[in-house]
Amino acid sequence: MRELFIKQLEELNKSLHQMGILIQDAIHNAIEALKTMDKEKAKEIIDADSIIDHKEKEIESACLHLLLQQTPVAGDLRRVSSALKMVTDMERIGDHAADISEIVLILNKIEYQDILDCLMKMAETTTKMLDKCMNAYLSEDLKLADQVADMDDIVDNLFVEVKHAIANAVVMDKENGEQVLDLLMIAKYFERIGDHAENISEWVVFSITGVHKDERVI
């Protein structure tokens, strides 16, 4: 009984790990496409989103099978149920990377280096958050999971910074109004990605401790 279960859990870990890499790549590629105005790359990201969606379905199905066949309890139950919750946020992150790429398709060369710098930092921070989430889940490392919430504050601050830069740009330069709004959208997507990464970290904490956002959910 237990052996089959362990095998199924390992499969689940592997799939989650793969999905984690897919969404980190998606963010990384989206910011690269933005930086270089690489429309081909942007299209690839949009197409690749269906792979992430598919991975989500695959993991959901694996979790439901585990729940049905093994009726896991205790730490096992928490691992499977948090995986089920985590993939929802992971899938949304994939969507946002595609959303950002959609904007890249309609953008022209970016005139504002300061805004671009902020967006790059947002991409870098959110990617790191996800990396920590995945490692924390796989190695049951509570400290690592806890760090993610602090990093979301960095992302939120970067978003405020972008907003200021954009407000300035609007005042200084009335002609590029549309572009700055597109950049604001992109910043908002990164800010949302940060929120989703924080949600994921909260389920990682639940998986390890049984406590979700300071509350016992079961």
Add this chain to the structure above:
Amino acid sequence: MENIIEIKNADLHYNDFKALKNINMNIPKHEITALIGPSGCGKSTLLKSINRMNDLVEGCKIEGEFLLEGKNIYQDYDVNILRKEVGMVFQKPNPFPMSVYDNVAYGPRTHGIRKKKDLDDIVEDALNKAAIWEELKDRLKKSALGLSGGQQQRLCIARALAVKPKVLLMDEPTSALDPISTLKIEELAEELKKEYTIANVTHNMKQAARISDTTAFFLLGEMIECNQTTEIFSHPRNNKTEEYITGRFG
């Protein structure tokens, strides 16, 4: 929450073998308490001690306190009165080789009830509570040994209920039963806890998780962890509990 049974610093020896080691636990009134743990950890021994079934076991020595409603089970109770207050149902259904009716009426008769009308009422009531009246009302005079295993077990529960106990101890009551009979007994337990308190020994983790309010985990004569069932099955405090309920050993 009121505890109908309190066990304090209880040790039990079978000759030199220490089968229970410093047990401290409470059984809350009108709840179902599940006792779980690997074979030989002392679950049955503990249940039997609550009912003084060990009184006649050679070499069995019990220390510490077992209290029923605050009174010492070993000092303040006559054993017959104790067994009226605390009924027991065993793993293998053990109906007496007599009619269904006489099985259920057996206890009340030994406690001096003689009038047919009174006994009829008690029998019907007990069979009803054991969810088997509809099945057996036309077979009351037939031998209990002709019933199916599941029916026999519910009859044994009815027999235990007929003397109106406060506590019902059940030692793996469904381990010899098919899934439907098991479900019936589980539903019955759920119903019975409104009036009675139930302690249920089980090797079936799902059953413990399904029906009990409190779960106590035993290992090698020790009580390792006792807590609300949802806690035990979602977030056990002790590693050994986690290992046992997740099937890593036992």
